[in-house]
Amino acid sequence: MPERADHSYEDLLARVMAEGSAKGDRTGTGTRSVFGAQLRYDLDRGFPLVTTKRVHLRSVVGELLWFLSGDSNVHWLQEHGVRIWNEWADEGGELGPVYGVQWRRWTAPDGRHIDQIARVLETLRTDPDSRRMVVSAWNVADLPRMALEPCHAFFQLYVADGRLSLQVYQRSCDMFLGVPFNIASYALLAHMFAQQADLAVGDLVWTGGDCHIYDNHVDQVREQLSREPYPFPRLELRRAPSMFDYDFDDVEVVDYRHWPTIKAPVAV
Ligand SMILES: Nc1nc(=O)c2c([nH]1)NC[C@@H]1CN(c3ccc(C(=O)N[C@@H](CCC(=O)O)C(=O)O)cc3)CN21
Numbered sequence: 001m002p003e004r005a006d007h008s009y010e011d012l013l014a015r016v017m018a019e020g021s022a023k024g025d026r027t028g029t030g031t032r033s034v035f036g037a038q039l040r041y042d043l044d045r046g047f048p049l050v051t052t053k054r055v056h057l058r059s060v061v062g063e064l065l066w067f068l069s070g071d072s073n074v075h076w077l078q079e080h081g082v083r084i085w086n087e088w089a090d091e092g093g094e095l096g097p098v099y100g101v102q103w104r105r106w107t108a109p110d111g112r113h114i115d116q117i118a119r120v121l122e123t124l125r126t127d128p129d130s131r132r133m134v135v136s137a138w139n140v141a142d143l144p145r146m147a148l149e150p151c152h153a154f155f156q157l158y159v160a161d162g163r164l165s166l167q168v169y170q171r172s173c174d175m176f177l178g179v180p181f182n183i184a185s186y187a188l189l190a191h192m193f194a195q196q197a198d199l200a201v202g203d204l205v206w207t208g209g210d211c212h213i214y215d216n217h218v219d220q221v222r223e224q225l226s227r228e229p230y231p232f233p234r235l236e237l238r239r240a241p242s243m244f245d246y247d248f249d250d251v252e253v254v255d256y257r258h259w260p261t262i263k264a265p266v267a268v
């Protein structure tokens, strides 16, 4: 029997449209906003790539590989055709100590560097019941040097019944442009961790703080909400020798049925 289509992202989008409070924001664009929301996807039942518009998976994959490499310069992204971070980079392409740097090289007070991804993977393999499998990009001391403070600030891994789940906390959520990317990115990350630790995949839990729709995305969201979602595609992830050896070619999404692209300006 074919899988039923998931509506949870579209339902949240509709809720922010209908109930969101008018709220100003840093970019001067204006938003409607709801505080606190949660989406849950059983990763075993499909890969949560929004279907009511085309989501450019290659940019999602490129961004995640770039995070995992510990890079903070947009040159590598640009060389691979990913443009989503260009607006925030300085003349040299630098973004400061953003996600990749904090994930792979958090600087301790004594000058050591902590690889949070490697640590959490080690715990996953040796002590999967641990309640301490947390990775934080929210390095308070480093915030002033970042081009943009982390939006997806913190995630936790959890294992039960041989299944790996991941929950991410996103403090600020651009519901139309950013969130479809963020959901797909953490779903892919959960699959990578599970594969490297020989676990099955469980749930992706996405928790949002300030969930907003920018005023200049309202027409696009109305168009999107007029569309009926399709069932999610499937992910085929080729096993890489380590968490840090995945490449574009290892990631394939199969049977992605989707509605056409909807363009929208990004608020800088
Ligand atoms: N306002 C805002 N929203 C965001 O989602 C966001 C930021 N700023 N700043 C940092 C990153 C960059 N992210 C972005 C930036 C641009 C797109 C974007 O323009 N997406 C288009 C085109 C995708 C492509 O060309 O690959 C889309 O249709 O999804 C998506 C995420 C997510 N983040």
Ligand SMILES: O=c1ccn([C@H]2C[C@H](O)[C@@H](COP(=O)(O)O)O2)c(=O)[nH]1
Pocket (backbone or CB within 6 Å): 026, 027, 148, 149, 151, 152, 172, 173, 174, 175, 177, 178, 179, 182, 267
């Ligand atoms: O991965 C991301 C990165 C950024 N966003 C959005 C959320 C906000 O609209 C802006 C960030 O602005 P702040 O004033 O720093 O909150 O970028 C996202 O949704 N996903």
